[in-house]
Amino acid sequence: MFKKSLFILLICIILNIVSVSAVPYLDASASTPEIERGSIERIYLEIEEVGGISSAYNITAVPEIYENNIKITPKNIEIPVINDGTVIKVSFKINASKNAELGEKSGKIFIHYYDYDSENDVYVGPKTIQKDFNYEISEGHGIYSINTKPKNISIYVDGNYVGNTPLNISIKEGNHFLRLSSEIFGNHSEKVTIYAGENYNLFKNFEESEKIEISENISISENTSKNVSEVSEISKNIEFNGILVYLGFLLAALFVIFIFTKDKY
Template identity: 30%
Template sequence: METKAVSCKWVANLSILLIIIFFCFLSVDLVNAGIGDPSLRVSTFVTPSEIERGGSGKLKVTVSEVGGVDWAMDVTVTPSISPLDGCTISPSLEHTSRIGASSYTTFYFTIYASKDATLGSRSVTTRVKYYDTGWLDEGRYGPYHSHSNTEILVKKGHGSIRISSIPSGAKVYIDGEYNGKTPVSLLNRVIEGSHTIKLEKTGYNDITKTISVSVERTSSVSE
């Protein structure tokens, strides 16, 4: 009787082990067969987050499959910016045919701010559209959607100033800050807007002028 009980117990344990192995293989087969729904997470990052007028920034979009049980098909990434007001994004969209289960793909876009772009914040929304497959990866279901939001700031850009004098060697002050002696050339180093220029040289009267600096332009002072 004792031998029979041990034998029955051994058979029961073996049966349990075989059932566990069966379900492990079944789980793998279900993943390979495409059973389940892909789940995509979208993360976005802009460098720099503060973009000068006349400048640009890089938008990095990472789309990750986080469900781990199925892959996403025909993934399209479309960023947008609001309000536009002088800003654009290029390219308008990116696409990949597949993002595997527990995998990810990274996309890059460029945000441009024109020299006349309105100053202030912008909302950048990235929308992702994708599809799912059925049993044995047959069929096409969807579309499904995911998205992410981030913000940028459009700020004043920089322009250039060239200052000369006859005779040369005059001290140059811009808004009260010393910037060397004439001739002075400040390329893309002066923030756009109005600035006060003062020239000083021993034996000559001081000269003060107000000039306007614009993005992608050079303002000149010659005395």
């Protein structure tokens, strides 16, 4: 009798363990993206059934972000089933506006799912797990499209050479100094303000008059250099002639002294 009771108890324990083990259990992990202001990045979510025996049904992943000027889409993602021991990967888009606050941020993802009761042919739930995720908002960039006539004009941003026209360049948001430089036409400078996620265009037509003006300046500069050289040469001649005159006076003085003193000796 005792052995029979012990056997029945053992069977009940085993059935209870199997029943508990058959309950699906989900776990999840999320990526930690860096998002520039004025841009969109994805956050990836991996959902895994770690129970190893049963499957989860009617899964819904719902993200929540509590920051202003930041949106996450879609509002939820539905997954019909995650079989035991498998991993499902989904993603959400995070859109950071150009006014989003910089720095590290956090959000939450709620995952709701159901267990299937085969005896009663019903879904039991929802059960919910919560996962926190982190992301960072960094300074954004704007796109500047620069073209000139003629082409192949050098471009400098804050004194740094970035290429020749025509060129599309990505510039970090903020105030910058833009300079177009040509040996023929000289320099054209502008102070520009870049906002994250914005596009800008600059076209500069260098006029022939600018070219002529620069040429005249070069001619004047050459003439000035020539005049300076001539003045320098004249100065050298004057200096040399002065030395000769000085030596002449010195020799004359020595000759006079010699005449007046020779009879004494």
